[in-house]
C-alpha cells in the first residue's frame with residue numbers, strides 16, 4: 130500500500146495528502162518530522178537523503194519533494210484527471226506549480242507565516258513582514274485576474290495547478306489580517322472548501338507551529354488539536370492593522386490518520 134510520510138501540520142505534506150484524497154488512494158500515513166522527529170534516522174535518510182517530509186513509498190518507488198510527488202501520483206493514478214499526456218497542457222499546469230513554489234510560497238510562507246506566526250514577538254522584522262505581505266497581495270491579485278473567467282487556475286476543473294497555491298489559502302484566510310478585496314480568489318477558496326479532501330488535509334489548525342509563548346509550552350499537534358488559539362490571531366490583527374477584532378474560534382474535525390510505527394514512538 131502507498132505510504133505517505135509526514136506530519137499533518139506540514140504545508141508540503143498537506144499538498145500531497147490533498148491529492149491522495151482527491152484520487153481516493155488507499156494509503157498508510159506515517160507521522161514524521163516536527164516533534165514526531167525521525168527525519169535523521171538512517172532508515173528515513175535512506176528514503177530521503179535530505180531528511181525532509183513529505184516522502185512517499187509506492188511499492189519499491191520512493192519519491193521526495195512535494196511537487197515531484199504530486200506529478201508522480203498524477204501520472205501514475207490520475208491519467209485523464211490530474212495528468213495530461215500532451216506536453217503543452219502539462220506545461221500550463223506545471224507553470225503554476227513552479228510559480229507557487231518560487232514566488233507565492235517564499236513571500237507568504239517564508240515571509241509572512243514564518244516571519245510573523247513562527248517568530249517570537251521580539252524578533253519580528255515588521256518592515257520585512259509588511260513588504261512580503263504586500264507582495265503576497267500582488268501575487269493574489271494576479272490570481273484574481275486569472276480566476277475572473279474560470280473557476281480553477283487552468284480551467285473548469287481542479288488540476289495540479291491549484292494544489293500548491295490552494296494549500297496556502299487556508300493559512301492566508303485563517304490569519305486575522307486585513308485582506309484586500311479579491312472576489313475571485315475568495316470564490317476559488319470557497320470552491321476548494323467544498324472538496325472533502327481539502328477540508329480533511331489542508332484545513333488543519335496550526336497552533337503547534339506558532340512561536341512558543343513560554344518555555345514549558347507544550348502545544349498539541351495539528352493531528353490531534355482542533356482549536357485555533359484565538360489570542361494569537363487577535364495579536365496578529367492588532368500588529369497589522371492596529372485594530373483588535375473579535376477572534377473567531379474554529380473546531381475542525383480530527384485529521385484522520387493511520388498512525389505508523391514511527392508516530393507511535395515519537396509522539397509520546
Ligand SMILES: N[C@@H](CCC(=O)N[C@@H](CS)C(=O)NCC(=O)O)C(=O)O
Nearest residue numbers: 139140141162163181182183194195
Ligand atoms: N521542497 C521540499 C521542502 C520540504 C520541507 O522543507 N519540508 C518541511 C515540512 S513543510 C520539513 O521536512 N521540515 C522538517 C520537519 O518537519 O521536522 C518539498 O516541497 O517537499
